Amino acid sequence: MTLLFFDAHCHLHDERIYTDLSNIVARAQEVGVRHMVSCATRPQNFDRTAALACTHGQVIPCFGIHPWFVDTLPENWQQWLETFLTAHRSGIGETGLDFMDKRADQDLQIRVFSHHLALARELERPINIHIRKAWDTFIHLLKKFGPLKSSGLIHSYSGSADMIPLFERYNLYISFSGSVTRPNAKKVVRALGAVSSQRLVIETDAPDIYPSLSDPPGNTLNEPKNLPAIAQIAARRVNMGFEEFAAQAYHNSLTLFRPILPQKIAQKEI
Numbered sequence: 001m002t003l004l005f006f007d008a009h010c011h012l013h014d015e016r017i018y019t020d021l022s023n024i025v026a027r028a029q030e031v032g033v034r035h036m037v038s039c040a041t042r043p044q045n046f047d048r049t050a051a052l053a054c055t056h057g058q059v060i061p062c063f064g065i066h067p068w069f070v071d072t073l074p075e076n077w078q079q080w081l082e083t084f085l086t087a088h089r090s091g092i093g094e095t096g097l098d099f100m101d102k103r104a105d106q107d108l109q110i111r112v113f114s115h116h117l118a119l120a121r122e123l124e125r126p127i128n129i130h131i132r133k134a135w136d137t138f139i140h141l142l143k144k145f146g147p148l149k150s151s152g153l154i155h156s157y158s159g160s161a162d163m164i165p166l167f168e169r170y171n172l173y174i175s176f177s178g179s180v181t182r183p184n185a186k187k188v189v190r191a192l193g194a195v196s197s198q199r200l201v202i203e204t205d206a207p208d209i210y211p212s213l214s215d216p217p218g219n220t221l222n223e224p225k226n227l228p229a230i231a232q233i234a235a236r237r238v239n240m241g242f243e244e245f246a247a248q249a250y251h252n253s254l255t256l257f258r259p260i261l262p263q264k265i266a267q268k269e270i
């Protein structure tokens with residue numbers, strides 16, 4: 001049986017890998033990575049994200065404003081976002097809160113993220129969320145907005161294991177990246193062990209978060225073809241069988257992204 005994989009969060013528009021995109025998609029297909037969710041991060045890369053998803057049927061686009069870019073937004077960013085979301089079968093994100101840098105404009109991040117949460121509800125689209133060092137504020141917003149209508153994921157989860165049941169109640173999936181492969185990733189591994197089997201998804205965040213593989217190549221740019229290797233290490237770290245782990249994560253991603261999968265695939269695979 002060939003195992004199938006679903007990269008729930010990556011950035012194929014990124015300058016560092018974009019020029020090699022056809023090869024990157026081909027290499028992903030060779031190892032069973034059948035779908036890739038490519039998240040735009042600001043209006044400047046919406047066009048490219050839409051175009052690459054049109055060219056490559058395996059790529060599902062998401063449009064959103066990453067918290068790192070909230071202070072350089074054009075005035076009409078909301079219009080940009082709605083235009084792309086309406087024109088394309090797409091999800092929302094990457095969006096969220098990142099308070100790692102103490103100088104970040106937290107109020108502005110909250111306003112921009114809240115707009116995305118409202119859009120996710122209104123358009124009933126899955127949402128791809130980034131949270132770093134902002135868990136209390138995130139939980140406060142979730143309580144204000146209520147459980148997500150068409151679900152979403154917390155990408156490259158870095159929170160504690162004990163918050164996970166709350167997030168699951170709010171209809172969120174928990175996504176694990178190459179950070180789970182780090183030899184000292186105790187907190188992330190504990191979180192992985194705490195996720196319900198129906199709420200687990202996996203991602204590469206390519207071209208970032210290159211996983212700790214036993215045989216690293218000279219190149220440290222991550223790409224979706226590394227997802228099976230990430231899954232193999234992750235499964236081992238929580239004492240799960242690799243096949244069972246991979247099949248569960250794939251099935252969960254299909255369920256989560258069902259509203260925006262290409263129509264033919266949505267009918268065939270679910």
Ligand SMILES: [Zn+2]
Nearest residue numbers: 009011094205
């Ligand atoms: Zn990302």
